[in-house]
Amino acid sequence: MAGLIHPSSLERWQEWQSTRNRARQVKHAVTSAVRSRRGTQQMPGLMLHSREGEGDTRLLIGLDSASPTSRASLLTSLPYLRIGVDVLSPAGLDLPELAGDEWTHQRIEPATTEDEQRRRLAVVLDRRGIGAVLTLGQHLAAGRAAHEWALATDTASAVVQHGALTPYAPPLPPRTTLLAWSDADAEFYRSGRDDVEVRTVGSQLLWQAGKESEGEVDVTGQKPVFLGQMHGAELPRRLTAGIAMSFCRAEGALYRPHPSEVDVLSRAAHKLMTRRGVEFQDTSIPLHEVGAPVVGIFSTGVLEAAARGIPSWVAGEKVPAWVREFWDRYDMRRWGGEPTPALPTGADEPSRLIAQILEGAG
The missing domain is CATH 3.40.50 (Rossmann fold)
Structure with a gap:
């Protein structure tokens, strides 16, 4: 079975993506240069949202977007998690799931270099008792920061599949577990790597749509x-x-x-x-x-x-x-024939399964 074009190198995937929209890249390069000359070039500011729970082990969720897809993939497990939870996100995201009185919010000040940002994040995370990390991948700021911290501290990590997979999906982080929609997607996304474990849990997005x-x-x-x-x-x-x-x-x-x-x-x-x-x-x-x-x-x-x-x-x-x-x-049907059938879903909600897996990871 075919797999990813860039199965392991995030740098090569980033190089490929940078060639796909030259106009946007030029605009971003000019903006970055202007900010640099003004002395305002900084890494993105991050927020840590925290909720207490049972036991001493906590879960860190790296969330980069407030989109319905991202929140359905990462935050719908919250009601099923008994352990404490920390959510790392870019500053300024509107996340209704984290607005209750049980949540506290801490800003991690922006840094001017990636190394400095790693150090600031480590100061905040190292003593929290985090036993597992969950993200949508390493290709955006919060997810990348979470996985870099997990690798540096030998903390278990997992990636939730959040959409249908093409060969141009970003590579999975090193030494992680993929929580996939199906066995076929698991093998496709894994792409022959021996440092990636796979678990098939189904799609929360499609499970909710079916309900x-x-x-x-x-x-x-x-x-x-x-x-x-x-x-x-x-x-x-x-x-x-x-x-x-x-x-x-x-x-x-x-x-x-x-x-x-x-x-x-x-x-x-x-x-x-x-x-x-x-x-x-x-x-x-x-x-x-x-x-x-x-x-x-x-x-x-x-x-x-x-x-x-x-x-x-x-x-x-x-x-x-x-x-x-x-x-x-995905058994998608061509126009003119029978419509696409709904993908099979399991009896249990994927978010509940994910919560069970994560609570066992720590």
Whole structure:
């Protein structure tokens, strides 16, 4: 079975990603240079949110985003955890799950170098009795800091799979345990590495979607909704935009831009689609409330719709071989045939299983 393009080197993955959006990279480089000249260049500020619990062993969660996907993957285990919990996040995130009276909040002041940030974080974490670390990976600031600390202190760590996997997913941290959606995803993400353990727990995202479902949804008379993915680094924009425009024009579908489609090139593509007669869906309506057929290229939203009983498909001619392998791994069905079936889910909630695994790790 195929695996990741960069199965072990975070540096090579970062180099690849930096080539995928040159305009954005130039903007960030200029901004960094200006800040450096002003003496304001700093590492991101971090917050440590803490809750007491039973026993002496604690769990550290590295959370980099307040997105529904990130919170569903990492914070839905909180009600099932009896041990104390620390959540490391960038400063300024709105995290309703951590707003109760039982939580305290400590700011870790920004540093000017990575080494200084590691030292400041170690001062805060070393004596807390942390026995396990949980993140979505090492590719963003809080997750990377948590895993670096775990490696330095020989603390057990785990990564939760939070989306459907492409070959361009970031590599897993060294000496970690992957909590995967399925056995096939576990082997794909592991990519032959012998320093990564795997446990299959299922997808909290899809489990919740299935529980919210009221059975098969009647979409008679509803226009299909095509899920935009121009923001994705995995495919060239000419392909993602071209597939979307061709499908919407041929099938009379509505285009739903991804929330990240706000850059100059995406906005230009939106204007071109509008001029060519493509209608856009009102994105103020949450995707889970859209009672219409859903179509995408390699979007996890296709699987979410299927879990909710909404007919969903994938579309795209002349896509790379990895996209077709992706469709097959998740049993995503091509437009024109039977809709995508909901992925099987276990009897127990994935978040409960994750909590049990983590409490046993310390």
